[in-house]
Amino acid sequence: MTSLQVHYPGRKPLTFRRIQAADSERMARLNAAFRLFDHLIRFAPYSSKSHLKDHALRLLNNAGLLPHSRERDNRILEIAIVLHDVGVFYSQAADHGAVSAQTIRGYLSDLSPGPAERDRICSIIRSHHQYVNPSDNSEEAIALRVLDCLDAFGEVGAYRFLEVYHRRGIRPPVIFEKARQSLGKRMESILNFPFRGRDFEFVKQAYNRADQVLGQLAKEARGEGENLGALQILDWFLGINWDISQIPRILWRHDLSEFSVDYLLALNSSFQDLVSPERI
Ligand SMILES: [Fe+2]
Numbered sequence: 001m002t003s004l005q006v007h008y009p010g011r012k013p014l015t016f017r018r019i020q021a022a023d024s025e026r027m028a029r030l031n032a033a034f035r036l037f038d039h040l041i042r043f044a045p046y047s048s049k050s051h052l053k054d055h056a057l058r059l060l061n062n063a064g065l066l067p068h069s070r071e072r073d074n075r076i077l078e079i080a081i082v083l084h085d086v087g088v089f090y091s092q093a094a095d096h097g098a099v100s101a102q103t104i105r106g107y108l109s110d111l112s113p114g115p116a117e118r119d120r121i122c123s124i125i126r127s128h129h130q131y132v133n134p135s136d137n138s139e140e141a142i143a144l145r146v147l148d149c150l151d152a153f154g155e156v157g158a159y160r161f162l163e164v165y166h167r168r169g170i171r172p173p174v175i176f177e178k179a180r181q182s183l184g185k186r187m188e189s190i191l192n193f194p195f196r197g198r199d200f201e202f203v204k205q206a207y208n209r210a211d212q213v214l215g216q217l218a219k220e221a222r223g224e225g226e227n228l229g230a231l232q233i234l235d236w237f238l239g240i241n242w243d244i245s246q247i248p249r250i251l252w253r254h255d256l257s258e259f260s261v262d263y264l265l266a267l268n269s270s271f272q273d274l275v276s277p278e279r280i
């Protein structure tokens with residue numbers, strides 16, 4: 001049994017325990033895809049802390065939420081998951097799917113046997129932000145869109161929205177409102193997906209948590225309601241340059257509000273993929 005490990009500078013390798021398999025071919029394929037991801041972003045012009053390998057690993061983790069299907073080619077889906085956001089490192093456009101597909105195309109021959117499969121991987125990736133009239137509605141493309149939306153939920157999702165919008169120059173209070181709107185659109189886009197009953201409860205809880213955090217930030221930025229000290233979260237993210245692997249360094253501080261401590265602890269757990277009964 002092997003598991004995937006991710007190395008972050010200055011930290012012990014993180015082991016993603018739920019991505020493990022006796023299937024050595026699958027692990028070799030995933031590791032090769034992650035090596036390609038590393039290679040492609042190393043000298044890329046832009047950077048995004050919320051689109052590093054842990055993002056793809058959470059999508060792979062959450063693939064267990066997809067209903068079983070004989071039609072879905074999981075080999076193709078997994079490669080698409082690992083590489084779908086390469087375009088973020090080459091473009092600041094909101095819909096970077098086409099840039100991802102274009103960037104990876106010439107490198108896929110090492111991971112995938114035939115040209116038809118390579119075309120499918122690119123097509124799935126190209127449509128991963130197309131929530132309305134997507135160019136690809138195959139099972140794999142839908143699965144990638146759904147899994148990607150799920151990573152916009154929970155504590156991680158709130159952090160990821162803030163990282164993306166702040167990088168694009170959006171500042172408080174607009175950043176919180178925009179993040180909340182975008183979160184709502186993602187939820188809307190997955191409402192018809194056939195989750196199993198209990199799984200959909202997890203999804204809703206994760207959505208509500210992101211909405212609650214962003215809602216509190218928006219309220220405080222407008223100077224409304226009870227002040228729980230949520231706004232300091234944004235300052236701390238800026239202080240650690242959005243590197244959530246640095247959260248343990250913040251947590252010992254005495255000047256954090258209870259709201260921030262709860263949020264940062266949960267975010268840190270999601271990042272480290274601590275064993276928990278929930279999958280999101
Ligand atoms: Fe993306």
Ligand SMILES: [Fe+2]
Nearest residue numbers: 055084085148
């Ligand atoms: Fe993504």
